[in-house]
Amino acid sequence: MKKRIDFHSQNQEESIVNELIETLEAIEDSEQEKNKDINHESIPTEIAILPLRDSIIYPTLIAPLSAARDSSVKLIEENVTSENKIIGVVAQKDPYKDKPTFDDIYHIGCIANVRTLVKMPDAVRLIVQGVSRFKIVELIQEKPYLKAKIELLEEPSIPEQKQEQVEAFKRTIIAFFEQVVKLSPHLPEELRGLSFNVDEAGVMADLITAHLSVSVVQKQNILETLPIEQRLRFLLEILSKEVRILELSSKVNNEVNAEISKSQREYYLREQLKAIQKELGDADDRGEELEELREKIDACKEAMPEEAVKEATKEFNRLKRISPSSPEYNVTRTYLDWLTAMPWKENTTDNLDLNHAIEVLNNEHYGLEKVKERITEFLAVRIVKKDGDLRQPILCFAGPPGVGKTSLGKSIANAMGRKFGRISLGGMRDEAEIRGHRRTYVGAMPGQVLQNIRRLNSNNPIIVLDEIDKIGTDFRGDPSSALLEVLDPEQNKNFRDHYLDVPFDLSKVFFIATANRLDTIPSALRDRMEVIELSGYTEEEKFQIALKHLVPKQIEEHGLTDKQIAFDDSALKRLIRFYIREAGVRNLDREIAKLARKSTKLFATGRKAKIKITNKFLQDNLGAPRYLHSELEERTLKPGMSVGLAWTPMGGDILFIEASMVKGSKGLLVTGQLGDVMKESVHAALTYIKSHTRQLKVTEKAFEKADIHIHVPEGAVPKDGPSAGITMLTALVSLFRDKPQKSNVAMTGEITLKGEVLPVGGIKEKVLAAFRAGATTVILPQQNKKDYVEDVPEDIKQNLKAIFVKNAKEVIKQVME
DSSP states (O other): OOOOBOSSOBOTTSOHHHHHHHHHHHHHHHHHOGGGSOOGGGSOSEEEEEEESSOOOOBTOEEEEEEOSHHHHHHHHHHOOSSOOEEEEEEBSSTTOSSOOGGGBOSEEEEEEEEEEEEOSSOEEEEEEEEEEEEEEEEEEOSSSEEEEEEEEOOOOOOGGGHHHHHHHHHHHHHHHHHHHHHOTTSOGGGGGTGGGOOOHHHHHHHHHHHSOOOHHHHHHHHHOOSHHHHHHHHHHHHHHHHHHHHHHHHHHHHHHHHHHHHHHHHHHHHHHHHHHHHHTOOOHHHHHHHHHHHHHHHHTTTSOHHHHHHHHHHHHHHHHSOTTSHHHHHHHHHHHHHHHSOSSOOOOOOOOHHHHHHHHHHHOSSOHHHHHHHHHHHHHHHHOOSSOOOOOEEEEEOOTTSOHHHHHHHHHHHHTOOEEEEEOTTOOOTHHHHOOOTTSTTOOOOHHHHHHHHHTOSSOEEEEETGGGOOOBTTBOHHHHHHHHTOTTTGGGEEOTTTOSEEOOTTOEEEEEESOSTTSOHHHHHTSEEEEOOOOOHHHHHHHIIIIIHHHHHHHTTOOTTTEEEOHHHHHHHHHHTOOOSSSHHHHHHHHHHHHHHHHHHHTTOOSOEEEOHHHHHHHHOSOSSOSOHHHHSOOOTTEEEEEEEETTEEEEEEEEEEEEEOSSOEEEESSBOHHHHHHHHHHHHHHHHTTTTTTOOGGGGTTEEEEEEOSOTTSOBOOSTTHHHHHHHHHHHHHTOOOOTTEEEOOEEOTTOBEEOOSOHHHHHHHHHHTTOSEEEEEGGGHHHHHHHSOHHHHHHSEEEEESBHHHHHHHHHO
16 A cells, blocks of 8 residues: 655545555555565564654555654664665654654554665655564664564454454445545545455455544554454444544535535626616716725825835735625725825924923923933934934833833823824734734734824824833744834834735834833844833932822822812822832822822812821821831841842842851751852852951851851842842851941942952942932942942932942941941
């Protein structure tokens, strides 16, 4: 039997007529030319094993194979010679396993005699004939190919008392198989007489199974079943189920064909109706629709690029030939609607008044001087460079939640007089959300970028790409890779969406991305954007934002007026200091809204007098303060404790390090859900102390027969990074000296084995966190001095002492002495 079988797929739809002829010839040859058959005694007990992905070879049957794996090709080269053409073939349990071991294959297979072998550039083609079943009894090798010791499984004879029962099984199987051939569209009629030409019941069972579209597991069960009666019974169950499935499939096909015939009849009647309407002179709605569409295309021809005009004309001519009842009609019509609705030349004129832009930005946002300066620089260039196109900036606002990244994009649009759009990228996993779907898909649409541009009806809007650091990736593609073209000024001039499939100019669009953290953004994508970091706000900045923006907004949203409610400055500052601890102002906005709701409820219950939000009103309605002003004052620093500074996506925070020492021999124990980098900082600090005991005034006896335990509280929160190096050092030195560090001192910096203090990131966030926690002094690496001078607000510098250190000795001197 010639049957297309390879190691990747099994094609059930090949020409089975030729398979039938060659199968019958092979069976006749095996009967007439027994002298040429393989003698079972000549089959070696140790043979090479060739795994098949989703195929089964049966004795006496002929099948073509294609070997493409390196191990399979090597097996054939070393074992198939002019003297020996015997190999063992077995099926894999998992067809997707590229390098199967003995555990990944079935242990009963078929001895195969290689009749023909042809080497091709990509694989080895061979034709094999099954000889006998075998069982793997001992594993010999797995590399470079599988090899095993086998035992032949002889075809059992049929007892006389079961001859009649086997004959009954044969006749029933033949009847069922004829039904399968009759109902299956892939099996030719010539197969109906296949079973009559085979006398042996076992061979007939193997032959019929080989032609059935059943699973490899079921075919393997037939191969492994030696008793003829049991094999026939199992095959009969398979055929019975197959007949039921094919009968149901035939019924479904008949119903579908009936529906198609109905659609064809309706189409014919519609055409007749159109002819009658034409003779009667009735209006042709389709003609009016096509004429309206033609006018739209003509109106856009001057604005469209040449390629878009050609595509629109071609699709319109195609639309005229399509029947309105055809699904293709609506697909083509929708595509032309999108082409003609795109703002090819429509844009807004930028407001180049620098004073106006500065006024708008200051009115809507407090602080954020770097961003405001960048926008005014762009407008200044537009004023000076009046001729030619100007490349639009691609900005990325990075900072903790609640600092105003998205609203800042809207303010920039208001300042420049442009339209504003927003695309949320958080959790996006489908590349088609950016590039669009191809028109071959049902319900295809352009990507979110072109959808926003069409919605805004302007080719130069400001589009905010929100949460660009939270894009996902899966089998549907990588949206971040699709954004590479969108955000590349050298490529987006001819951006080609999969749906429109014509170039659209994105170079006039002002893209602004927002992110909480930069390390999750792919480096290639980050390289295309100008990153502007928005750190957390100081208490004074939060006060001004609340006074100028949040309080008026909440008063208006709750239906109140300035004559009904007023906030004391002292109450606002107390709210910020004792009830809120965050980098942004999102929670501050919620608390002000809560106070406004409480006030609205009082007016709703009959109050007439004006409400003044004082410290007492604050405590009565929000409860006791949630935070003390100085978090450091809440904790008494004992020997073995130190205060560090950490950066988080939510802003800066302080970190308490605790160290203890007990008798034992386990050495160093680190807890608090620390990452590998932070654990390495602990080891580096401890090694430095051991190598500098004299300079650090630490006795060597402190390390003898003692267990040192380092713990960072809030163990449920994962922590990592190198910036706690000098904090770990301070905690250990404090422990060994049995002397606490200075109070109200916080620190950050990476330490090396030689005691050097290296720079770290997030200086502004960490300094603000130290100030919020009540620290009066911060220890920073010397190389971070420029970051402190440039980024930290002046009011913080005036109330906080910064000490810059180069090495561990200076750290210990400033903290311990």
